[in-house]
Every structure is written in C-alpha cells, then in structure tokens.
Amino acid sequence: MRVPVVDNGGQWTHREYRVLRDLGVETRIVPNTTPREELDADGVVLSGGALSLEGKDDPLGNEGSYLRDDGLPVLAICLGHEFLARHFGGKVARSASPEFGRVRLTVEDPSHPLFAGTEGEFWVWASHNDEVSELPEGFVALAHSPSCRVEAMAHRTRPVWGVQFHPEVEPTEHGRQLFENFLALCRR
Numbered sequence: 001m002r003v004p005v006v007d008n009g010g011q012w013t014h015r016e017y018r019v020l021r022d023l024g025v026e027t028r029i030v031p032n033t034t035p036r037e038e039l040d041a042d043g044v045v046l047s048g049g050a051l052s053l054e055g056k057d058d059p060l061g062n063e064g065s066y067l068r069d070d071g072l073p074v075l076a077i078c079l080g081h082e083f084l085a086r087h088f089g090g091k092v093a094r095s096a097s098p099e100f101g102r103v104r105l106t107v108e109d110p111s112h113p114l115f116a117g118t119e120g121e122f123w124v125w126a127s128h129n130d131e132v133s134e135l136p137e138g139f140v141a142l143a144h145s146p147s148c149r150v151e152a153m154a155h156r157t158r159p160v161w162g163v164q165f166h167p168e169v170e171p172t173e174h175g176r177q178l179f180e181n182f183l184a185l186c187r188r
Contacts, residue, residue: 001042002025003043003183004039007047008032008079010079012168016045020045032060042186045182046083053092053130064087075182076161082130084153084160086136089137103124105121105123108142108144113181114181115178150164163178
C-alpha cells in the first residue's frame with residue numbers, strides 16, 4: 001500500500017510519515033505542490049501546518065486536486081482538515097479558545113470506522129488557532145472537544161476524513177489506531 005504524506009509545513013509531518021512507515025506502508029513526504037498524477041497512491045495524508053486559512057480563498061499548493069472525486073481516500077490533519085472543509089464549501093474561523101496541548105475528545109459516533117477500536121472519550125493533542133466553524137455540505141461531524149465543535153469530520157459518501165487534532169503524536173491516545181483504521185478504509 002502506498003500512502004504519501006503531503007507536506008503543508010507542519011511541525012509533525014515527519015511523525016505522520018513515521019507512523020505510516022512503522023505500520024508497513026510505503027510512504028514518503030511530498031511537497032503540496034506535487035501534481036496529483038505523480039502521487040501514485042492508494043490514499044493520502046494531508047499534513048498540518050502553521051498557515052491560517054481564516055477568511056482566505058488561496059489555494060494550498062495542489063491540495064484541491066487531491067480531493068477531486070476519483071475515490072482517492074484522504075485523511076486530512078489540522079491545517080489539512082481546515083483546508084478540506086474550506087475546499088468543500090465550509091468555513092474556517094479563528095477559534096474563540098485556541099487549543100494547544102492535551103484536549104478531551106468526545107466521539108459523537110463511536111461506530112464510525114475511523115474511530116473503530118477507540119473509546120467514546122479520550123485524550124488527544126491539539127495545536128491550532130483556527131477551526132472549522134461551519135461544516136461543508138455532505139459532511140458530518142464525528143467528534144468534538146469542549147472548545148472545538150468539529151474535531152473530526154467525514155464526507156457522507158466519499159472516502160474523505162479530517163481531524164483537527166494530531167493523531168501522529170504520542171500524547172494522543174488511540175492515534176496509531178486511527179491511522180490503522182484509515183489504512184483499512186483505504187483497502188475497501
């Protein structure tokens with residue numbers, strides 16, 4: 001299985017790569033300017049990053065092309081999650097309570113395949129000033145925290161998921177499980 005990590009300048013992009021590599025996936029870190037045709041992928045991870053998308057319509061490299069409707073599974077993390085929402089018509093805004101550090105996650109639908117094998121509530125690591133303030137059409141919220149309404153979301157019919165928190169870092173409970181679940185979804 002081939003799952004590249006698209007680099008959006010995130011501080012933990014290398015951790016996403018390492019988790020995938022440790023799970024036996026053929027992976028590599030590629031710039032977000034990589035043409036879609038060069039990915040040769042069974043799925044893709046869109047990394048986090050420090051850029052703010054609040055009130056902007058600027059492209060994020062070629063990320064829009066990775067989200068076209070061709071069945072490519074996508075897991076978008078932090079900034080990738082925010083871009084995913086904006087790309088599909090949702091809104092991104094400055095958070096009233098930015099999250100930096102340990103956050104208690106509440107999973108709204110524990111039966112969702114992305115959260116298989118996890119608990120209804122667990123600790124995650126967050127690092128963001130902005131958040132998805134309005135879900136795009138066709139998406140459903142999968143999890144929230146006390147100060148962020150959309151910690152995780154999924155498209156209703158396409159293999160596209162986003163998480164605001166960082167499953168790739170050690171302080172996130174069940175983070176490896178989330179990556180394993182994403183890989184299982186890529187195999188469907």
